[in-house]
Amino acid sequence: MKTVCFGLQWGDEGKGKVTTYLSKDYDYIVRYSGGSNAGHTVEYGDFKLIHHLIPSFDIRKDIKGYISNGVVVDLEVLNKEIEELRKMGFDISQRLWISKLAHVVLPIHKILDEKMELSRGERAVGTTKRGIGPAYADRVHRIGIRLADFENIDELREKLLTITALYKELYSIEWEEYDEVIEQYEDMSSLIVSPLEIKTELENSNVIFEGTQGVLLDIDMGTYPYVTGTFCNTTGVESGLGYVTKLDKRIGIFKAYVTRVGEGPFPTELFGDEGEMLRKAGKEYGATTGRPRRCGWLDLPLLKYAIEISGCDEMIMTKADVLSGMEKVKVGVRYDIDGKKVEMPSELSNIGRSQVEYVEFNGWKNLEDKEFDHFTKFIESETGVKITYISTGARVDQITKM
Numbered sequence: 578m579k580t581v582c583f584g585l586q587w588g589d590e591g592k593g594k595v596t597t598y599l600s601k602d603y604d605y606i607v608r609y610s611g612g613s614n615a616g617h618t619v620e621y622g623d624f625k626l627i628h629h630l631i632p633s634f635d636i637r638k639d640i641k642g643y644i645s646n647g648v649v650v651d652l653e654v655l656n657k658e659i660e661e662l663r664k665m666g667f668d669i670s671q672r673l674w675i676s677k678l679a680h681v682v683l684p685i686h687k688i689l690d691e692k693m694e695l696s697r698g699e700r701a702v703g704t705t706k707r708g709i710g711p712a713y714a715d716r717v718h719r720i721g722i723r724l725a726d727f728e729n730i731d732e733l734r735e736k737l738l739t740i741t742a743l744y745k746e747l748y749s750i751e752w753e754e755y756d757e758v759i760e761q762y763e764d765m766s767s768l769i770v771s772p773l774e775i776k777t778e779l780e781n782s783n784v785i786f787e788g789t790q791g792v793l794l795d796i797d798m799g800t801y802p803y804v805t806g807t808f809c810n811t812t813g814v815e816s817g818l819g820y821v822t823k824l825d826k827r828i829g830i831f832k833a834y835v836t837r838v839g840e841g842p843f844p845t846e847l848f849g850d851e852g853e854m855l856r857k858a859g860k861e862y863g864a865t866t867g868r869p870r871r872c873g874w875l876d877l878p879l880l881k882y883a884i885e886i887s888g889c890d891e892m893i894m895t896k897a898d899v900l901s902g903m904e905k906v907k908v909g910v911r912y913d914i915d916g917k918k919v920e921m922p923s924e925l926s927n928i929g930r931s932q933v934e935y936v937e938f939n940g941w942k943n944l945e946d947k948e949f950d951h952f953t954k955f956i957e958s959e960t961g962v963k964i965t966y967i968s969t970g971a972r973v974d975q976i977t978k979m
């Protein structure tokens with residue numbers, strides 16, 4: 578079985594928790610995109626993990642992880658994650674593999690990320706400043722450093738000299754602490770494999786491909802330029818792996834409302850007290866940066882768009898418990914863009930101008946309430962996609978099969 582689990586909104590849908598829960602029926606969890614800008618929070622009850630680079634496998638079980646070429650790897654963050662797990666009693670040195678074709682996020686990428694955001698002023702994208710965009714850009718500029726480059730240290734130093742000379746000339750950024758990254762590489766070098774070394778094993782295993790962020794932040798199909806530097810859509814699975822693979826199931830994860838971190842259009846956004854109420858109830862603060870998330874009502878036109886481009890064939894709803902106790906719950910059902918009614922946008926460039934029409938639901942006391950059932954049935958009938966699980970709380974085991 579090959580499954581992809583991905584976000585149907587702007588990220589933070591609870592993919593980490595859901596993937597961890599589903600991982601018990603799989604052999605491998607594979608990261609196909611993003612970098613350490615991802616922050617998947619997983620609450621086990623007696624302890625909590627935030628995965629930045631390590632795939633969201635259930636740490637208590639014998640499940641393996643693979644970080645594919647589609648991911649850009651910050652060696653410092655990865656080593657720290659591995660070390661923290663070791664301190665907690667989880668040795669994952671025989672459970673994690675990393676593609677040697679994955680590009681490395683260097684300290685200069687983080688400096689450039691910060692500098693670019695500052696120089697954009699009011700037009701800043703709102704990145705996490707983790708160097709992800711610049712690392713992907715250097716991959717395309719063909720000056721990036723891959724894990725494979727560390728196999729020959731003399732040649733690596735030459736490559737690092739080239740990239741730092743360019744950064745100095747183009748961006749006035751200086752950096753020369755090469756030994757630091759070389760040491761960081763040495764700490765994790767035993768985990769590195771070539772994509773073809775692991776291909777057969779993955780082909781013979783049950784695998785979940787784990788998305789990062791959400792499809793609305795996809796570099797092409799998201800709300801460009803307010804997107805991340807990677808393919809968050811399910812289309813990223815094959816480019817991330819580097820070869821063709823057949824997917825059996827595409828599970829899209831969505832929150833019962835919507836959040837967004839950083840800048841960019843957000844048609845159903847709530848401001849003032851209403852937004853603050855949702856933010857507090859859902860503890861909507863970024864796992865990577867701690868930034869308050871922007872909050873708003875569920876947006877069906879965008880959900881339909883996300884389903885359309887991802888091939889989503891089942892959905893999992895998270896955080897509906899956060900809305901429990903509210904008197905009324907709204908769902909955006911239609912846009913009015915320049916006088917035209919839109920059920921699903923065909924592209925996202927003008928959604929910032931939309932007026933949203935809402936349907937109002939009576940609130941529910943808890944998730945057994947018939948009002949909640951009414952809400953879920955409405956989403957299923959509008960989207961034509963079945964909700965197969967409802968996540969009922971932050972803990973891994975708080976999830977109900979429908």
Ligand code: GDP
Nearest residue numbers: 589590591592593617618895896968969970971
């Ligand atoms: P991800 O990046 O998609 O994994 O999402 P984040 O980890 O950034 O944010 C999701 C947050 O919501 C985490 O703190 C989860 O522990 C929490 N969470 C996940 N599912 C639920 C749920 O159904 N209810 C509640 N209350 N919290 C949830």
